[in-house]
Amino acid sequence: MNLARRIYRLSPNQYSAETIAVTFAKTSRSPEPFDRIAAELDAEKSSKFSEKWIVGYGHSSVAEHAVLHLALENISRLAIETIEGNRLASYTEKSTRYQEWNPDAWVLPPEIEASRFAEKYRGLMRLLFQSYAEATEALRAWCEEVTERLPEESEKAWQNRARVKAVDVARFFLPAASMANVGVTINARALEYAIKKLLSSELEEDRQIGREVKTVATQELPTLVKYANPIESLAGIRACFRTEAARVAAEPEEGWCQLLGAEPDAEDQVLAAALLRFGERSYSECLAHVRSLEAGEKSALAEALFAQLSDFDVPLRELEYAHYDFDLVMDQGAYFEFKRHRMMTQTPQALTTRLGYAIPKAMSQAGVEGLYRQAMNEAARLYEELWQFHPEAASYVVPNGYNRRVLCRLNLRELFHFTRLRASENAHFSIRRIALRMAEQASRAHPLFCEKLSLPDGETAESLGEAYFTDVSAKPDCAG
Ligand SMILES: Cc1cc2nc3c(=O)[nH]c(=O)nc-3n(C[C@H](O)[C@H](O)[C@H](O)COP(=O)(O)OP(=O)(O)OC[C@H]3O[C@@H](n4cnc5c(N)ncnc54)[C@H](O)[C@@H]3O)c2cc1C
Structure with a gap:
């Protein structure tokens, strides 16, 4: 037996993802080196082993060694939410900050296509995307006017800076139906659950994506995602809690960032x-x-x-023994970024037009507030009509400017990470305001630690609100 240390790769160019998972699983009982175990496996043997041990006996963690890279293109941002709702995976998606949207890049969901609302839906999409393009131009011109060119900055760099500022504001028009691309790296165990959730969705687009992902994944993982089927229990849970939730009494407005729980000690x-x-x-x-x-x-x-931490160091894991619960209301654009923080527990409500919408100050200053308000009103009107027909599909028409409620629990270590990224000057102003208010509230509960959060000097959630927003909860006019 060779007792010398060996460290090497099992390359996906040589072995399938499922064979690599089975190779690692077999080390539990076999004294053989990994490459010899792998050499003795073929697709059939790997599949038999997976069926018996991973599927049959429930040794599911082995499936985590089979990793796939999935490319999903031209799916709605609403569907991306369902996909990214899976914590144990990695995602990179098309950014609303760095790209402009093609006017035809929106999804027509099958439920709506087959309904009497199809034409109204198409009309609203045309309006939102035309308004987005028009506002982008007006905002670009205005941003160039108010953005000073820095010493030694090239014309191109200055124009780009102004363009990014304009796009950051224009994105408030984009509806959840907007198409995007997302790259996903995920292991077979997490993928099986992701497919189950997609197949159990109340939206046909999600279910279609679930079926397509399963087909594509099966090429590489013939056994490990074979039993990914809809979660039967979800329908009953949804029905029960929706009925009860409808009975919950409304209280007077409670604010957009409430720290609900933070243990005093x-x-x-x-x-x-x-x-x-x-x-x-x-x-x-x-x-x-x-x-x-x-x-x-x-x-x-x-x-x-x-004291000794550099900007790139992570504080000790023991900070995770302090945690915070927040009830937050933020615009959908901010929520889309917020949901990417996998170390938090997050519970979002459905995307609706009922919590009002934010009006960025630049929208007013660039002279497109009227255009924006009109688009927001039209979206709210169709949302209410669609809600009567299919409440879940109604969310497709809701633009990024509308507010979303999300409950979240995070620990102090994640609060450090979150505020470092999202309160910083290069983050979008919407999520900066959220990150700063969360930090301010946590600091009141735990001043000793929270004074160490890396926050920008001289800025507060309130000062950002005043600098960047005309209103953060404007009510739509649904009367038409
Ligand atoms: C300026 C900026 C621009 C961005 N642009 C884009 C963009 O164009 N497109 C886009 O899709 N996203 C973009 N993002 C989002 C970014 O890529 C992250 O997904 C997001 O900020 C969440 O950060 P996180 O993964 O560090 O946080 P969390 O998910 O909260 O994770 C916290 C920490 O846990 C660890 N961790 C969590 N999961 C894993 C894992 N699977 N493997 C290894 N370590 C893990 C890491 O240390 C991580 O920092 C941008 C973010 C910023 C700040």
């Missing part, structure tokens, strides 16, 4: 967990010790956790 808990990690005492003993410390001593410990 979470900072002590984080410090206790760090003491446990580097010491030999139990958690209760460490916590009792932290509680006995003077404020200055705790502050010194907190300081030590952050």
